[in-house]
Amino acid sequence: xxxxxxxxxxxxxxxxxxxxxxxxxxxxxxxxxxxxxxxxxxxxxxxxxxxxxxxxxxxxxxxxxxxxxxxxxxxxxxxxxxxxxxxxxxxxxxxxxxxxxxxxxxxxxxxxxxxxxxxxxxxxxxxxxxxxxxxxxxxxxxxxxxxxxxxxxxxxxxxxxxxxxxxxxxxxxxxxxxxxxxxxxxxxxxxxxxxxxxxxxxxxxxxxxxxxxxxxxxxxxxxxxxxxxxxxxxxxxxxxxxxxxxxxxxxxxxxxxxxxxxxxxx
Ligand SMILES: Nc1ncnc2c1ncn2[C@@H]1O[C@H](COP(=O)(O)OP(=O)(O)O)[C@@H](O)[C@H]1O
Ligand SMILES: [Mg+2]
Numbered sequence: 001x002x003x004x005x006x007x008x009x010x011x012x013x014x015x016x017x018x019x020x021x022x023x024x025x026x027x028x029x030x031x032x033x034x035x036x037x038x039x040x041x042x043x044x045x046x047x048x049x050x051x052x053x054x055x056x057x058x059x060x061x062x063x064x065x066x067x068x069x070x071x072x073x074x075x076x077x078x079x080x081x082x083x084x085x086x087x088x089x090x091x092x093x094x095x096x097x098x099x100x101x102x103x104x105x106x107x108x109x110x111x112x113x114x115x116x117x118x119x120x121x122x123x124x125x126x127x128x129x130x131x132x133x134x135x136x137x138x139x140x141x142x143x144x145x146x147x148x149x150x151x152x153x154x155x156x157x158x159x160x161x162x163x164x165x166x167x168x169x170x171x172x173x174x175x176x177x178x179x180x181x182x183x184x185x186x187x188x189x190x191x192x193x194x195x196x197x198x199x200x201x202x203x204x205x206x207x208x209x210x211x212x213x214x215x216x217x218x219x220x221x222x223x224x225x226x227x228x229x230x231x232x233x234x235x236x237x238x239x240x241x242x243x244x245x246x247x248x249x250x251x252x253x254x255x256x257x258x259x260x261x262x263x264x265x266x
Contacts, residue, residue, distance in 0.1 A: 052163065053244055054178050059109060064096065067105040069178075075105040078177040081146075082107070085155055088143045091136075091173045110173055115162035119210055126210050129162055130217025132172055133192060136160060138225065140174075141185035148182040156181050156188040158238070161195045162214065186227040190235030190260075193218060193226055197256035198239075198249060212259075219263045228264040232257060 041048045046066075047059040054073065058066045069075060079100055082092045099106035115132070118124040137160060145153045157164075158179035166173045196218060199211035219226055226232075236257045240250060 052176060055176075060106065061109075063109055064099075064106055065093075065109045067107065069103045073178055074102055075100055076102060078180060079105050081155060081180045082177055084146055085140065085143055090140060090143060091171060092177070093173060093175060110166045110168050110175075112166050112168040115165040115167055115172065118167050119162060119214070120207075124167065126213030127217045130214040130219075131221045133160060133162070133165070133214070134189075134218050134221035134225075136165065136172060136174055137185070137189055137192060137222065141188065141225075145182045152184060153182050154185050154188075156183050156185065158188055158191050159195070160188065160192045184231060185225060186231035187235055187238070189222050189226045190232045191238060193222075193260045194232070194235050194239050194253070194256050197259045198252050201252050201255040201259055202249075215260070216263060219260070226260075226264055228261050232260060 043058070049057045049059050049065060051057065054071045055067045055069050058068070060066050067075070076097070079095050079097050082095045083097065086092045086094065093110055094108040096106040113121070113123070115124060115129055119126060119129055137157075140157060140160075141154045143155055145155060157174060157177060158181060159176055160174065164174060164176040166175055193215060196211050196215040199205055199207050200215050202208050202211075205211075236253055239245070240253055
């Protein structure tokens with residue numbers, strides 16, 4: 001059985017650049033690392049695969065991974081949504097709910113780079129990435145909500161950006177359903193656009209150029225599904241409420257929203 005792997009590293013998502021440890025939300029017991037552990041590192045006898053804002057991911061075997069939260073979040077909620085959208089044909093890793101716990105999600109081990117990695121490595125163009133993200137959003141929003149009585153409400157991912165898509169041999173698969181809720185699809189589209197725009201307006205980031213290109217393609221492909229009025233303000237407010245954002249990232253939000261509006265109107 002898994003020997004309680006705990007890898008308390010800083011967040012490495014170069015896309016949304018948030019850090020749960022920077023926000024004091026880490027709760028690992030091992031010494032903190034300032035840099036990501038190398039791929040293939042073994043922690044408690046288990047292979048460490050990757051980490052993002054809220055979780056560490058370990059290979060249990062060739063077929064399954066364990067995603068263990070570093071924050072207070074209920075993996076069972078996310079697991080139920082993944083099972084539901086997967087049953088509607090949406091590309092998510094297969095989940096093994098019976099093997100999970102409140103903080104641990106056991107799911108299918110996927111092969112392939114994240115969309116962000118593929119962009120950085122030149123294996124995917126920014127235009128293709130933006131179009132793919134838009135199609136994944138549209139497809140998700142075709143699925144009926146599970147609980148909401150509001151007819152227009154849908155399942156929302158609310159963190160669909162290039163570091164949360166794995167490019168597998170059978171197509172893009174969406175991971176990291178930690179923020180999922182039900183609500184207006186415009187909120188989901190707005191949040192993806194705002195996250196990309198935050199990277200695009202960050203003059204200190206080497207990813208600003210590609211992020212802008214991905215955003216341009218996303219905006220074009222989403223068309224009217226990307227509202228630029230009140231829904232965009234709500235998306236920005238949701239992003240601003242993310243406790244993991246640094247003050248600098250929060251300060252970029254107004255410019256990010258302005259960029260989305262400018263691209264949407266052009
Ligand atoms: N099902 C999976 N198969 C293989 N690798 C995965 C899987 N899920 C996540 N990963 C790896 O773990 C990383 C972090 O996962 P993610 O769910 O995005 O966590 P976080 O909430 O911390 O961002 C991913 O970028 C990816 O490298
Ligand atoms: Mg993630």
